[in-house]
Amino acid sequence: MSNNETAALPLQALYELHTAAPAGREGMPAFAAELAKRLAQGRDAEVADFLRDSSSLCQERLHQLPGEHAPWQRDHALWLALARISLPLGQFYGGNSGVPRRSAELTAELTALARAWLDDWGSRTHQPWRLRDGYDLVLRQVFGVLGHEGMSSAEIIGLLRWARELSAKAGIAPGAQYYCHWQHLLHQLPEPELLAMAIEDGGGQLSRDIVQRQLPLQRTRPAAQRWALWRDFFAQFPAVLDQLRLPEPVLIASRWETADAARRDLLAQDLFKALCFASDDDWPHDRVLVERMLQTDAAPLVAWFKQLGHLAINPVVAQRLWDARWPALLPLLLPACADGCKHESDRAGYAAVAETLLADRPGDLARLAAGPLTHLLPALRVDTLQRLLPQLGKAASSSASKGLRAALAQALSALPVDAPQAAGWLAKPNKNLVLAYRDVLVAHPDPASGSLLSALLSGGLLEVAEQGPVQARLKDLGAAAPVADAARPPGGEAAPAGSDGAGSLAELEAQAASLQRLSPAIAALDQPALLDLLAPLSAQAARALLHLAATSPQELPALAHQLLAQAGAENRARLALALVQHWVAADGAPESRWVLKLLPGAADDRIVDVLSSAALAWHKTRKERAVVALQQLGRLDTVYALSCVQALATGKTLKPSVLAAAQAVLAEAATRRGMALADLGDELTPDFDLGRGVQLQVGAQTYDVLLQGDLSLRLRTPAGKLVRSLPALADEGLRTEWDAAAARLKTLSKGIKAVLQQQAPRLQSCLMLGRHWPLDTWRRLFLEHPLLRVVAQGLVWRVEPAAGQPFSLRIAEDLSLVDAQSDAVQLPAEGRIALWHPAQATEQERAQWRECLADYGLKALIEQVDAPADLPLASQWQQELLQPLAPIRLTQQALDGLAGPWRFHAGPVCDGPGIYLHLRDFAVQRWRVELLHSAAMPYYEPGHEIDIEGFALRDMAADRLLPPAEWPLPLQASLCAMLQALASRAAGAAAAAAAAQV
Numbered sequence: 001m002s003n004n005e006t007a008a009l010p011l012q013a014l015y016e017l018h019t020a021a022p023a024g025r026e027g028m029p030a031f032a033a034e035l036a037k038r039l040a041q042g043r044d045a046e047v048a049d050f051l052r053d054s055s056s057l058c059q060e061r062l063h064q065l066p067g068e069h070a071p072w073q074r075d076h077a078l079w080l081a082l083a084r085i086s087l088p089l090g091q092f093y094g095g096n097s098g099v100p101r102r103s104a105e106l107t108a109e110l111t112a113l114a115r116a117w118l119d120d121w122g123s124r125t126h127q128p129w130r131l132r133d134g135y136d137l138v139l140r141q142v143f144g145v146l147g148h149e150g151m152s153s154a155e156i157i158g159l160l161r162w163a164r165e166l167s168a169k170a171g172i173a174p175g176a177q178y179y180c181h182w183q184h185l186l187h188q189l190p191e192p193e194l195l196a197m198a199i200e201d202g203g204g205q206l207s208r209d210i211v212q213r214q215l216p217l218q219r220t221r222p223a224a225q226r227w228a229l230w231r232d233f234f235a236q237f238p239a240v241l242d243q244l245r246l247p248e249p250v251l252i253a254s255r256w257e258t259a260d261a262a263r264r265d266l267l268a269q270d271l272f273k274a275l276c277f278a279s280d281d282d283w284p285h286d287r288v289l290v291e292r293m294l295q296t297d298a299a300p301l302v303a304w305f306k307q308l309g310h311l312a313i314n315p316v317v318a319q320r321l322w323d324a325r326w327p328a329l330l331p332l333l334l335p336a337c338a339d340g341c342k343h344e345s346d347r348a349g350y351a352a353v354a355e356t357l358l359a360d361r362p363g364d365l366a367r368l369a370a371g372p373l374t375h376l377l378p379a380l381r382v383d384t385l386q387r388l389l390p391q392l393g394k395a396a397s398s399s400a401s402k403g404l405r406a407a408l409a410q411a412l413s414a415l416p417v418d419a420p421q422a423a424g425w426l427a428k429p430n431k432n433l434v435l436a437y438r439d440v441l442v443a444h445p446d447p448a449s450g451s452l453l454s455a456l457l458s459g460g461l462l463e464v465a466e467q468g469p470v471q472a473r474l475k476d477l478g479a480a481a482p483v484a485d486a487a488r489p490p491g492g493e494a495a496p497a498g499s500d501g502a503g504s505l506a507e508l509e510a511q512a513a514s515l516q517r518l519s520p521a522i523a524a525l526d527q528p529a530l531l532d533l534l535a536p537l538s539a540q541a542a543r544a545l546l547h548l549a550a551t552s553p554q555e556l557p558a559l560a561h562q563l564l565a566q567a568g569a570e571n572r573a574r575l576a577l578a579l580v581q582h583w584v585a586a587d588g589a590p591e592s593r594w595v596l597k598l599l600p601g602a603a604d605d606r607i608v609d610v611l612s613s614a615a616l617a618w619h620k621t622r623k624e625r626a627v628v629a630l631q632q633l634g635r636l637d638t639v640y641a642l643s644c645v646q647a648l649a650t651g652k653t654l655k656p657s658v659l660a661a662a663q664a665v666l667a668e669a670a671t672r673r674g675m676a677l678a679d680l681g682d683e684l685t686p687d688f689d690l691g692r693g694v695q696l697q698v699g700a701q702t703y704d705v706l707l708q709g710d711l712s713l714r715l716r717t718p719a720g721k722l723v724r725s726l727p728a729l730a731d732e733g734l735r736t737e738w739d740a741a742a743a744r745l746k747t748l749s750k751g752i753k754a755v756l757q758q759q760a761p762r763l764q765s766c767l768m769l770g771r772h773w774p775l776d777t778w779r780r781l782f783l784e785h786p787l788l789r790v791v792a793q794g795l796v797w798r799v800e801p802a803a804g805q806p807f808s809l810r811i812a813e814d815l816s817l818v819d820a821q822s823d824a825v826q827l828p829a830e831g832r833i834a835l836w837h838p839a840q841a842t843e844q845e846r847a848q849w850r851e852c853l854a855d856y857g858l859k860a861l862i863e864q865v866d867a868p869a870d871l872p873l874a875s876q877w878q879q880e881l882l883q884p885l886a887p888i889r890l891t892q893q894a895l896d897g898l899a900g901p902w903r904f905h906a907g908p909v910c911d912g913p914g915i916y917l918h919l920r921d922f923a924v925q926r927w928r929v930e931l932l933h934s935a936a937m938p939y940y941e942p943g944h945e946i947d948i949e950g951f952a953l954r955d956m957a958a959d960r961l962l963p964p965a966e967w968p969l970p971l972q973a974s975l976c977a978m979l980q981a982l983a984s985r986a987a988g989a990a991a992a993a994a995a996a997q998v
Contacts, residue, residue, distance in 0.1 A: 010050075032065055147185045151188060218248070365395060370401035421437075442470060518544070525595075605636075645666060701717075703718075838973075853865060870976055876976075878950070
């Protein structure tokens with residue numbers, strides 16, 4: 001459009017032209033330039049008409065324009081011209097640094113314009129909640145440009161009194177909080193006149209703003225002279241101090257004397273905050289004030305310091321508190337310093353105070369809680385640790401914290417290995433201290449720890465469940481592990497405690513019998529049906545196994561592995577399923593998570609459905625537990641387990657942390673298999689051993705499991721008859737075998753159904769993205785796979801030979817390859833194959849395949865023959881963006897209703913707040929389709945409309961937008977159909993709205 005044509009357009013038409021989709025807010029700078037041009041040309045009436053009729057959205061956009069895009073913010077004359085037009089209309093557009101230029105004339109003119117506007121506003125009838133809007137325009141915006149250098153105090157006070165008058169007319173209560181832009185005026189009044197004005201205001205908003213303005217000035221004065229003129233004011237109006245909560249010790253101390261208990265609690269918080277900002281010069285004065293407050297009432301200060309600890313102070317304040325040694329606060333100082341050591345930035349300062357304190361008060365260390373002590377230990381010097389070993393032993397004996405034991409082990413590794421024993425740790429040890437001593441020895445780098453560990457084992461101080469780390473360390477050191485007396489069977493020799501061998505059942509039973517105190521965590525599992533699964537172990541040995549799992553710090557000890565190995569493989573699998581069901585029934589509670597230690601080497605695919613269902617149920621409100629469930633599936637590492645993880649990762653939208661965990665499980669599985677992540681999905685379709693043949697055994701009867709053409713299962717009996725389920729059990733003595741066979745058949749059936757549900761979205765993605773396979777890979781994945789070859793028979797495939805023209809085929813019932821006329825075809829020696837898409841075929845070929853599939857009654861798992869085939873026009877491409885043919889505007893609810901079935905989810909919430917794109921990620925290839933649009937709300941807002949900008953395709957691996965030439969034709973056709981659906985939904989809504997208006 002030429003300049004002449006632009007100048008001739010009405011401003012409203014020009015505004016709509018510049019801000020139409022997809023430009024939106026981005027078109028405002030060009031419109032603002034034209035608006036400023038017309039102001040400069042003196043076309044005031046035209047600008048006034050536009051502003052009078054402009055929408056609130058337009059006014060908001062004009063307000064938000066930065067200075068570089070708003071010419072009136074850089075030119076005083078333009079700004080004044082706009083103000084003369086907009087202020088009588090109830091609109092006011094701010095300036096920038098230096099614009100407008102403050103002067104007596106400007107103040108007089110704007111004051112007159114504002115009074116005229118307020119007279120007009122006051123004469124109208126308003127809803128109660130709208131009355132204040134007109135006054136807010138003046139108080140919040142116009143007052144910001146009133147006043148000028150050299151203005152007399154009388155004039156300033158006159159404006160401030162006018163502001164108070166306006167606030168009263170607006171219905172603002174005298175003590176209520178509100179905002180007035182009068183800071184420039186306050187800056188010009190001297191302190192005595194400000195004090196007088198604050199007294200006149202009586203403790204209202206003007207008083208509070210005046211006091212706030214005084215704060216920087218007062219802090220330039222010596223602490224004893226601060227607020228000297230204001231102390232009577234604060235005594236008369238204490239509410240000002242209570243509302244502002246100034247971090248000024250002199251004011252806090254003065255208010256402390258008359259405050260009630262609740263106010264003193266708040267003042268205590270303010271005092272600690274003030275002390276953190278006090279300078280060294282202030283401290284002598286502040287120290288006297290704090291001491292006086294402690295004498296008056298120490299309880300609020302003690303309570304707040306105890307509650308916040310290091311968060312209430314900093315290292316400098318900690319040193320000052322130590323120097324003061326106030327009895328009320330001194331016992332709280334070491335816990336605060338210890339907790340503060342967990343932050344790297346403050347560790348050295350807090351540690352220095354702690355070192356000084358402990359040199360004078362070493363007994364405080366024994367009373368320190370496990371958490372703070374854990375943070376303090378790494379910060380202490382070696383000589384301090386050596387000196388404090390007796391106190392550290394007392395602290396360790398009073399805490400069962402594993403974190404404290406780990407911190408002690410790390411810190412004491414710098415001391416001689418026998419230092420704890422020399423300090424008397426083993427003189428009268430309790431269980432906590434023995435475990436701490438064990439961990440110190442296990443972590444110590446000195447090989448001499450081996451003899452001490454052996455002595456610890458042979459002394460019988462450790463229970464069987466507690467010996468695992470010792471045995472592992474002795475094995476690393478190449479030392480033989482002695483056997484504690486408790487592990488020796490009566491009247492016989494014990495198997496080596498650290499041995500990985502099975503040992504005799506009698507020896508294992510004897511070691512298990514030594515565990516007399518069993519963990520209460522196993523009570524819910526102490527059921528005969530579950531314990532019987534561990535036969536030939538006795539009930540006591542089975543309970544011992546559960547106890548070892550519940551109490552071992554990390555990995556199972558050797559005895560636990562030996563006990564578990566006594567059960568048969570089937571019983572171990574059933575035990576694993578029961579344990580997983582117990583954990584899920586407990587809502588994945590962390591205190592029940594110990595049962596998962598028994599899964600490795602025992603679990604099979606029977607636990608997959610339970611864990612995958614739990615991960616899906618927990619991903620919103622129990623994210624950490626969902627992650628644990630996914631990790632267990634990854635550790636199982638079967639094809640079926642990983643296929644369920646992939647289904648979760650590509651199916652319903654998981655919360656980001658859970659989705660990341662699922663993707664990590666798949667990435668680790670791909671790494672273990674030495675393949676790319678994109679190729680892993682092809683390998684995750686289990687055949688459940690149906691290709692080799694599955695048999696179920698019940699006594700002497702053998703049943704063959706057969707897969708039918710409809711992907712259901714049948715059993716072939718020894719007599720050759722096909723049945724749907726196992727015959728009823730006639731001999732109760734075979735109940736265990738029958739139950740196991742029935743469970744296997746049920747798992748197979750559920751697994752096949754789950755796999756089929758996963759294939760539809762996966763194959764749909766392959767179709768949209770034009771995924772290709774090498775011919776040999778395709779044969780293995782589809783033609784030879786017992787499940788997928790049945791699925792593949794309902795699909796059409798497109799072969800691209802290395803030399804020659806592409807052709808299409810399907811898999812016949814006899815697994816031969818035929819074309820649309822049912823003539824046999826052969827795969828070329830070299831080439832690739834993909835799912836056939838109608839966008840890559842002629843209309844004749846589409847019709848032939850439609851007729852062929854109908855004649856054979858083949859129903860595809862995905863929509864293929866009738867998939868969208870129309871490709872975008874060249875005019876729809878704008879660089880990497882596929883745009884709609886015409887602007888599309890529809891409600892956010894309509895967009896969400898279409899985006900969900902298309903498997904798009906909302907993108908991140910950006911400033912505004914707003915959501916500016918919907919996303920669909922593909923697992924078969926690391927691509928992401930982005931649907932770009934104007935701001936959608938992150939919350940429900942009925943009727944909110946969105947402008948559709950178009951689709952973009954991003955390569956996530958390279959983090960770049962792909963140009964149109966790299967977009968697969970099937971994907972182009974699919975996205976075109978989506979744009980048409982969006983346009984149709986928008987048109988339907990517009991027609992319905994028009995009909996409703998009629």
